[in-house]
Amino acid sequence: MKIHRDGLKTIILVWCISLLLMLISFYCIRPTGILSTILFSIIIVFLLLLMCWISFFFRVPRRGNVEGENVVTSVCDGEVVIVEKVTEPEFFKGECLQVSVYMSFFNVHVNYWPIKGTVSYYKYHPGRYLLAFLPKASELNEHSSIGLDTPYGKVFFKQMAGTFARRIVTYGKPGDPVEKAKQCGLIKFGSRIDLFLPLDADIHVEVGDSVRACESVIATLK
Numbered sequence: 001m002k003i004h005r006d007g008l009k010t011i012i013l014v015w016c017i018s019l020l021l022m023l024i025s026f027y028c029i030r031p032t033g034i035l036s037t038i039l040f041s042i043i044i045v046f047l048l049l050l051m052c053w054i055s056f057f058f059r060v061p062r063r064g065n066v067e068g069e070n071v072v073t074s075v076c077d078g079e080v081v082i083v084e085k086v087t088e089p090e091f092f093k094g095e096c097l098q099v100s101v102y103m104s105f106f107n108v109h110v111n112y113w114p115i116k117g118t119v120s121y122y123k124y125h126p127g128r129y130l131l132a133f134l135p136k137a138s139e140l141n142e143h144s145s146i147g148l149d150t151p152y153g154k155v156f157f158k159q160m161a162g163t164f165a166r167r168i169v170t171y172g173k174p175g176d177p178v179e180k181a182k183q184c185g186l187i188k189f190g191s192r193i194d195l196f197l198p199l200d201a202d203i204h205v206e207v208g209d210s211v212r213a214c215e216s217v218i219a220t221l222k
Contacts, residue, residue: 002059002060003055003058003059003060004058004059004060004110004186006058006169006186007057007058007186007188008058010054010058010188011054011055011058014050014051014054015051015054018047018048018050018051021043021047022043022044022047025040025043025044026040029043057105057109058109058186059108060108060110060183061108063112063181063212063213063214063215064181064214064215065180065181065214065215066180066181066214066215066217068220069115069116069151069152070115070151070152070220070221070222071115071180071217071219071220071221072114072115072155072195072197072201072217072218072219072220072221073112073114073115073180073181073213073214073215073216073217073218074101074112074114074193074211074212074213074214074215074216074217074218075101075111075112075113075114075157075159075184075193075195075213076101076103076107076108076109076110076111076112076187076193076211076213077101077103077107077108077109077211077212077213078101078102078103078104078107078192078193078210078211079101079102079104079208079209079210079211080099080100080101080205080206080207080208080209080210080211081100081101081102081192081207082098082099082100082194082207083097083098083099083100083203083205083206083207084097084098085097085098085199086098086196088156088196090123090145090156091121091145091147091154091156091196092154092156092196095199096156096196096197096198096199097196097197097198097199097201097203097219098194098195098196098197099194099195099197099203099205099218099219100192100193100194100195101192101193101195101211102191102192103187103191103192103193108213109186109187109188109191110183110185110186110213111159111183111184111185111186111187111193111213112180112181112182112183112184112213112214113148113172113178113179113180113181113182113183113184114155114157114180114195114218115148115150115152115155115180115221116150116178116179116180117148117149117150117151117155117177117178118148118149118150118175118176118177118178119146119147119148119172119173119174119175119176119177119178120147120148120149120174120175121145121146121147121156121174122144122145122146122147122170122172122173122174123144123145124143124144124145124168124170125142125143125144125145126142142160142161142168143158143159143160143161143168143194144158144159144168144170144185145157145158146158146159146170146172146184148178150221152198152221152222153197153198153201153221153222154198155195155196155197155221156195156196157193157194157195157196158193158194159185159187159191159193160187160191160192160193160194161187161191167187167188168185168186168187168188168191169185169186169187170184170185171183171184171185172184172185180214181213181214195218197218197219197221198221198222200221200222201219201220201221201222202219202220202221202222203218203219204217204218204219204220205217205218205219
């Protein structure tokens with residue numbers, strides 16, 4: 001398992017702060033008695049767990065690839081929180097189907113292209129940092145919008161920041177050809193992916209389903 005390159009700075013920062021806090025705790029608490037030793041041990045264990053967790057958070061696991069050029073796979077790991085017909089004004093500019101997947105702190109946060117195609121649209125939107133599972137977050141939160149042209153119609157998705165996310169990484173630019181199940185970016189900490197598909201797409205998931213990037217089929221395009 002690899003560590004994502006865009007997470008290395010965050011990992012180094014957390015490790016340095018944690019090691020500094022350990023040193024400060026040692027000199028401030030001076031674990032000589034039972035109570036001070038217990039308190040010092042709790043702090044050390046917490047900081048060690050934080051260091052391990054931040055490294056684990058930016059993991060890049062090995063993933064398979066579902067065959068079928070018209071098969072749309074999940075952009076991320078997480079739980080499906082929205083499946084509905086919506087009016088999308090930015091890329092589709094009309095009615096389409098929305099499937100949203102919420103990523104918790106413990107999900108893999110690397111994002112992958114859901115289908116083979118060409119990037120035809122990209123825009124970064126600054127915004128707020130509401131809880132990512134809230135419906136209003138799709139409109140108000142910081143996010144990046146990516147539109148793809150495929151032989152089976154348009155596919156559009158938003159990489160959306162959550163309450164604690166402050167950086168969204170997107171690799172594709174307009175004109176770039178992309179391959180399904182290849183990395184397309186990263187969202188740090190709690191976040192969400194909103195995926196928009198044509199109205200005639202055959203949706204394979206329901207609200208509450210757990211999905212895995214590259215391996216879970218979200219829809220089949222006609």
